[in-house]
Amino acid sequence: MIVYLNIETLIGENFGMIDFRNRGINIDTTFRCTLECPSCMRADYKRRGMKYPGRDMPFEDFKKVADYFKSVQFCGQISDPIFNPYLIEMLEYCDKHKVKSLVNTAASQRKKEWYERAFNANKETKWIFGLDGLPKDSHKYRIHQDGEHLFEMMKLGASLGNEVAWQYLVFNYNENDIETARKLAKAHNIYFKLTYSGRWTDTMMKYKPTNPKHYLNSLRKI
Numbered sequence: 392m393i394v395y396l397n398i399e400t401l402i403g404e405n406f407g408m409i410d411f412r413n414r415g416i417n418i419d420t421t422f423r424c425t426l427e428c429p430s431c432m433r434a435d436y437k438r439r440g441m442k443y444p445g446r447d448m449p450f451e452d453f454k455k456v457a458d459y460f461k462s463v464q465f466c467g468q469i470s471d472p473i474f475n476p477y478l479i480e481m482l483e484y485c486d487k488h489k490v491k492s493l494v495n496t497a498a499s500q501r502k503k504e505w506y507e508r509a510f511n512a513n514k515e516t517k518w519i520f521g522l523d524g525l526p527k528d529s530h531k532y533r534i535h536q537d538g539e540h541l542f543e544m545m546k547l548g549a550s551l552g553n554e555v556a557w558q559y560l561v562f563n564y565n566e567n568d569i570e571t572a573r574k575l576a577k578a579h580n581i582y583f584k585l586t587y588s589g590r591w592t593d594t595m596m597k598y599k600p601t602n603p604k605h606y607l608n609s610l611r612k613i
């Protein structure tokens with residue numbers, strides 16, 4: 392027999408639920424992105440001639456969401472957070488209200504001044520940049536990305552004291568540069584986050600690494 396001591400226990404642990412204020416949320420704060428990464432859900436929408444769903448989340452809506460969670464991950468599935476016009480205000484809000492924040496971004500179409508303001512808006516925000524290969528090569532998968540500019544912005548963030556991570560998805564064009572990139576990251580106080588992809592649909596086969604240790608969905612046990 393289970394004896395419930397209080398309502399929190401009843402609605403909580405025994406049902407696998409945790410109070411929202413102890414949970415994090417991962418959101419698309421916009422529908423925009425300037426890149427055309429071939430395995431992104433955006434590519435499916437484009438192939439089918441469909442409109443990208445959603446809109447720029449208004450700041451007032453963001454506050455309602457952030458007030459209910461312990462952390463907010465600005466990542467989502469179909470967009471890049473740098474294009475929400477209120478991202479900087481949202482980061483400031485997280486700072487003021489002690490909500491942890493994490494930004495996943497790969498688009499590079501913002502100027503240095505914007506990144507500087509964004510990094511300074513919240514010194515506790517963790518930034519994860521999708522740069523798949525050496526800065527000169529990343530655009531091979533991250534179509535339209537200016538990898539050299541983005542790497543400069545990553546260095547800027549790290550030099551301003553923000554936590555910056557380099558998410559390096561392994562593809563055939565970058566699998567021999569992993570150690571060079573790792574050293575480059577270390578030299579600039581950037582955390583190196585090597586990531587293996589498992590998305591090997593038809594359109595992605597031309598990017599598949601030759602070394603089976605460099606991708607998922609192989610016979611390799613992970």
Ligand SMILES: C[S@@+](CC[C@H](N)C(=O)[O-])C[C@H]1O[C@@H](n2cnc3c(N)ncnc32)[C@H](O)[C@@H]1O
Pocket residue numbers: 424428430431432466467468469470471472495496497498520521558560587588589590
């Ligand atoms: C839709 S993106 C949104 C955030 C941001 N636009 C970005 O690309 O980092 C969500 C996540 O998918 C990851 N992603 C993109 N292409 C991938 C691939 N081929 N394999 C695994 N993850 C991938 C991104 O790096 C990011 O962490």
Ligand code: SF4
Pocket residue numbers: 424425426427428431432433468469470471496497498
């Ligand atoms: S940068 Fe992110 S949102 Fe934009 S196309 Fe690439 S994976 Fe999709």
